[in-house]
Amino acid sequence: MRNFKVDQSLKELTEHRTTALPIACYQTTINQNVHGHIPLHWHDEVQFVRIIKGEAIFQVNEERLEVREGEGLFINSGCLHMAEEKDQSGCIYMCLNVSPHFLLSQELYSTYVSPYLQATNLPYIFIDAKEVWGKNIIDTMLNVNESIQQKLPYYELDLTVQLTNMWKNLLVNGFHLEYDQTEIVKSQRMKQMLNWVHLHYAEKMLLDDIARAGQLSRSECCRYFKRMLRTTPLNYVMDYRIQKSVLLLQESDSTVTEVAYQVGFNSTSYFIDKFRKSMNVTPLAYKRNCAASKFIKH
Structure with a gap:
């Protein structure tokens, strides 16, 4: 699988089944x-x-x-x-x-x-x-x-x-089963914050907004992201915007400037810089590479 779609909560939308079986x-x-x-x-x-x-x-x-x-x-x-x-x-x-x-x-x-x-x-x-x-x-x-x-x-x-x-x-390993309510709540809050980011990534976003979505303080919100995602909340937002831009750049009628604003950047040059650092290529070069590969396939 080269790609798969997820919803705003990061739940994968692929239907994992054969014709008859799940x-x-x-x-x-x-x-x-x-x-x-x-x-x-x-x-x-x-x-x-x-x-x-x-x-x-x-x-x-x-x-x-x-x-x-x-x-x-x-x-x-x-x-x-x-x-x-x-x-x-x-x-x-x-x-x-x-x-x-x-x-x-x-x-x-x-x-x-x-x-x-x-x-x-x-x-x-x-x-x-x-x-x-x-x-x-x-x-x-x-x-x-x-x-x-x-x-x-x-x-x-x-x-x-x-x-x-x-x-x-x-x-048969004989696992000892544990049911820790705090772990359940932690997982739910993380999914709530990620869901909020994925719904609002194209808008101006503050740390307070993300923390509020998980019913956490700013410092606790940062600890959650560092512990579970090895990054900060706002760096995660940046990475997610780049991920979304990758998909949009593959569309033939999109432009780099349009994509930049669609995913929440208010400066094309800033978007180009962040994309290049993340993908090791500029958005325009990436777009041209995608177009060339599609042409070769056809």
Whole structure:
């Protein structure tokens, strides 16, 4: 996937499903995304990741971790996450996104699925291929992908068996589940602030505005952004404006000046400077490169 759409709360809008089932399996080459990395987002589905080539740095909520070739990662439902390749390794990974309600039957869901989705100490689980349970999950991901691609008779039944196997292997670790209300509130406030930024990024924006959206003081707001996004609130706004401008510059009838004002800059020269520092190319050069690549494809 080279790009995907999110709503103002950063919830991914991609419909993760086959024609009949709430499941999707696909490969992602990180540096081919329009932003050069996988930007911050979340989704209701649980996600299993397997690194096929290279090495990636994932951030899930506040934590960052490296995942290497052959290793995997489980990302829980509703958790903010992003990914970038490490050391220009050309990282490619396989993603398996599954609706939680498709993991097990309704009768087993409340006992063996729901408690794990709600636990605040399980935003992610590193899947170590050296462990038996980890290798089982990694191997089963390949089987799931093969079943979806081949669509042999009764493959839907094969998928349910394979997913049950993956989920059981995750649970046999014997995780101690915790439910910390402060963690739940923290996640909600972060999403509220991000939602506000994404709705109003084209307007004049002050730190007070962002803090108010999360019902926080200015200093607490800054601590949230530093802890979860490794940046300041206003730097995040700047980066988000640049991300939006990247998409607008790909439109054939847009101009650099129009895009600058559309994403909230009140000076074209300031926009050009910030874009160049972020993307290592000027907006006009980026626009010309996009037009040239489209022409070659056609």
